[in-house]
Amino acid sequence: MENENKSPYLFLEYEDVQRSFADLNISLLEGRHIQISDSRIFHLLESYPEELKHYYESLYGLELTHDKYDNESYYYLNFPLDSKGKLSESSRYKLLSDQNTIIGIMLLNIYHEKFFDKEKEVTWDDLVKIITEGENSNLYRKLWFNDIRDNYDHLDWKKKFYDKISNTLKEFQKLGWITGVFPQKSGTEIAQIQEGLRFQINVSINRFAKLYEHEIHHFDKFVETYHKNHVERL
Amino acid sequence: MEQNLNQIYQKYTQLLPSREEGMVIFHLNQRIKSEDIDTCFSRSDIENVVQEIAKLGVGDSTPNVSRIINQLLQYFLENPPQKPYRYQLTEYAKRFLALVENKLNNRLKDVPLKESFEQFALPKSGQITNIIQLNQWFELGFTDNGRKLVTRHLEAFKDDVLSLTKKLNGILYMEEQNARFKVESFAEIFGELGDRSDQIGETLALRNSLDKEIDSLVDSFYQKIEEFKNPTNEQEQTQFNTLKHDYERALEIQKEVNAFFDIVDTKFEQIVEKMQYAMSKFEDLKDNLRYQSKFKINTRRFLKFTLEQAAYNRESPVLNVGFPKRYLVSESFKFINVNHIRFLNPPKRQVRKRTKNEAYVNQARDKITKKFGSQHKIREWTQRCKQILIKEGKLDFTEHFYRILDEEKDVKIPLAVSHELVRFVSDNPDYEIVIKKEILTEFRSKDVLTWKTKINHHTYS
Numbered sequence: 001m002e003n004e005n006k007s008p009y010l011f012l013e014y015e016d017v018q019r020s021f022a023d024l025n026i027s028l029l030e031g032r033h034i035q036i037s038d039s040r041i042f043h044l045l046e047s048y049p050e051e052l053k054h055y056y057e058s059l060y061g062l063e064l065t066h067d068k069y070d071n072e073s074y075y076y077l078n079f080p081l082d083s084k085g086k087l088s089e090s091s092r093y094k095l096l097s098d099q100n101t102i103i104g105i106m107l108l109n110i111y112h113e114k115f116f117d118k119e120k121e122v123t124w125d126d127l128v129k130i131i132t133e134g135e136n137s138n139l140y141r142k143l144w145f146n147d148i149r150d151n152y153d154h155l156d157w158k159k160k161f162y163d164k165i166s167n168t169l170k171e172f173q174k175l176g177w178i179t180g181v182f183p184q185k186s187g188t189e190i191a192q193i194q195e196g197l198r199f200q201i202n203v204s205i206n207r208f209a210k211l212y213e214h215e216i217h218h219f220d221k222f223v224e225t226y227h228k229n230h231v232e233r234l
Numbered sequence: 235m236e237q238n239l240n241q242i243y244q245k246y247t248q249l250l251p252s253r254e255e256g257m258v259i260f261h262l263n264q265r266i267k268s269e270d271i272d273t274c275f276s277r278s279d280i281e282n283v284v285q286e287i288a289k290l291g292v293g294d295s296t297p298n299v300s301r302i303i304n305q306l307l308q309y310f311l312e313n314p315p316q317k318p319y320r321y322q323l324t325e326y327a328k329r330f331l332a333l334v335e336n337k338l339n340n341r342l343k344d345v346p347l348k349e350s351f352e353q354f355a356l357p358k359s360g361q362i363t364n365i366i367q368l369n370q371w372f373e374l375g376f377t378d379n380g381r382k383l384v385t386r387h388l389e390a391f392k393d394d395v396l397s398l399t400k401k402l403n404g405i406l407y408m409e410e411q412n413a414r415f416k417v418e419s420f421a422e423i424f425g426e427l428g429d430r431s432d433q434i435g436e437t438l439a440l441r442n443s444l445d446k447e448i449d450s451l452v453d454s455f456y457q458k459i460e461e462f463k464n465p466t467n468e469q470e471q472t473q474f475n476t477l478k479h480d481y482e483r484a485l486e487i488q489k490e491v492n493a494f495f496d497i498v499d500t501k502f503e504q505i506v507e508k509m510q511y512a513m514s515k516f517e518d519l520k521d522n523l524r525y526q527s528k529f530k531i532n533t534r535r536f537l538k539f540t541l542e543q544a545a546y547n548r549e550s551p552v553l554n555v556g557f558p559k560r561y562l563v564s565e566s567f568k569f570i571n572v573n574h575i576r577f578l579n580p581p582k583r584q585v586r587k588r589t590k591n592e593a594y595v596n597q598a599r600d601k602i603t604k605k606f607g608s609q610h611k612i613r614e615w616t617q618r619c620k621q622i623l624i625k626e627g628k629l630d631f632t633e634h635f636y637r638i639l640d641e642e643k644d645v646k647i648p649l650a651v652s653h654e655l656v657r658f659v660s661d662n663p664d665y666e667i668v669i670k671k672e673i674l675t676e677f678r679s680k681d682v683l684t685w686k687t688k689i690n691h692h693t694y695s
């Protein structure tokens with residue numbers, strides 16, 4: 001009987017919740033994916049999963065999602081199917097830009113290609129190698145430099161590649177998908193970027209696999225439908 | 235030292251060739267070896283090599299031969315005596331080539347490590363009685379042989395782990411191969427890694443004998459000082475000073491040997507961690523190898539498709555209008571998140587081919603299955619302890635230590651679990667380990683004794 005009257009928000013009065021809830025709430029609403037390296041707020045999510053799930057569902061109309069990959073958990077807020085919950089105002093959600101989508105799918109692949117590596121680390125040299133020697137080299141060269149050449153000079157790498165991707169990398173760091181060091185765009189020599197750029201891809205990059213779950217799992221069918229629709233649009 | 239650094243800084247670009255210049259040296263050396271050109275070669279030989287290197291896409295497509303030759307003439311090329319229009323590789327260039335060759339094909343890694351170390355690096359009991367002999371052992375036995383052997387084996391082990399990890403990653407993407415082939419390939423690779431790891435581990439265990447031997451040597455030098463009566467004249471004072479100097483030198487040697495093994499232990503542990511991680515990933519894969527492999531292959535195909543649908547744009551790349559787009563929650567706050575940053579070294583990569591040996595593969599597979607068994611238990615117990623910690627905020631590890639020992643009958647498992655938990659706590663500042671130097675009465679009769687150890691979340695401390 002006593003339990004029936006218990007408020008589902010009672011947990012907000014607990015000392016550990018009061019200490020960390022503000023940070024957790026802001027991070028989740030900003031779109032951050034919380035994983036073990038976010039120690040304190042991750043601990044809160046692990047301690048009160050049901051209470052917090054109910055909290056976001058009833059007050060924000062959002063789903064607090066718990067995903068797992070490689071035996072590592074990560075949490076994030078997700079929209080329910082066909083709705084944006086209480087965040088329907090356009091300033092409260094964002095469409096992933098084309099560049100962010102491309103880089104996200106690229107990083108998802110790098111993460112999986114390093115399945116057996118303890119550290120999913122990426123350096124400037126790794127990125128250059130992927131673009132100039134990887135299996136999609138020509139597609140990357142065309143995408144970033146607009147032409148396919150054997151060599152690109154330092155200015156090309158700086159202006160056409162790094163200056164563009166650095167914003168995405170910083171955004172991804174805020175979202176919890178990567179953790180690292182990103183040299184400033186302005187006033188930075190290419191040598192500083194070559195030596196300084198270094199980041200770790202986090203387990204939550206698998207959110208991209210969730211975002212494009214249907215397309216990846218039913219790839220052949222997806223491509224078939226995509227091309228069919230493309231012809232119809234023409 | 236500062237002057238030395240300045241000197242290196244000034245001459246750095248001449249001492250170490252650029253990729254283009256280095257490739258010219260390697261190519262010239264290959265041509266000399268295959269007797270295509272003479273050891274004293276001509277300028278046109280160099281020009282030909284430079285052009286061939288340019289075709290490989292290294293450096294400029296129209297290289298400046300004179301600049302390259304001038305640069306290499308500083309340390310890598312020289313004119314042979316009496317032949318002013320010919321060139322030859324300098325001794326420095328040959329040493330540089332040998333260094334790279336050794337890194338790529340470390341020949342020492344096939345030498346049995348433990349036996350060689352025992353033979354060359356361990357001081358034989360009773361053979362060293364004075365400081366000259368101790369110095370000789372340190373310079374010739376330990377520094378020239380033992381230290382080099384262990385370091386090179388360790389380097390080779392690191393290279394093996396990196397290149398084999400790359401190979402493991404590649405197997406997952408083999409579209410044409412069936413699951414059984416993949417599992418066998420994985421087992422073969424883990425077998426190779428396990429053997430090398432065992433060999434180095436056994437050698438590092440020899441440290442105990444080495445420590446004991448050096449301890450007793452240091453003690454014997456100290457004993458000589460103790461036994462020497464108080465010096466009463468100049469001659470006795472000189473003798474006393476010599477004994478003191480011998481003892482100090484013995485201490486120095488002991489310190490250097492310990493420092494070397496401490497570094498080696500840490501490095502070895504880091505490499506083994508990488509290897510164990512790969513093994514645990516394989517264990518995760520065992521039940522859903524087919525699914526994971528298909529998922530990874532499709533993810534790769536999806537990336538290619540995405541790139542095909544994307545086009546260059548001055549501002550940022552654009553995707554075809556029909557490409558599916560996704561939304562994220564994004565409420566903005568004026569709040570700055572301070573993120574956890576980790577600095578790590580980039581992995582080195584190296585590929586090495588190996589021939590297949592069926593008997594060896596089977597033996598390796600048995601070995602690996604055994605290793606997986608205990609690895610699995612360690613992971614399972616560690617997970618259980620972590621769950622208790624997260625749920626209850628505290629853990630009596632002493633109790634769990636003996637519980638694990640009782641159930642698993644293998645002391646390595648509770649020890650490995652305690653190691654994992656210490657790492658977990660050191661990565662998570664919210665937890666702390668409290669060790670009290672007391673042995674609980676109920677555990678006093680056990681074969682293995684441990685201090686009373688608790689792990690607490692800071693809210694419980």
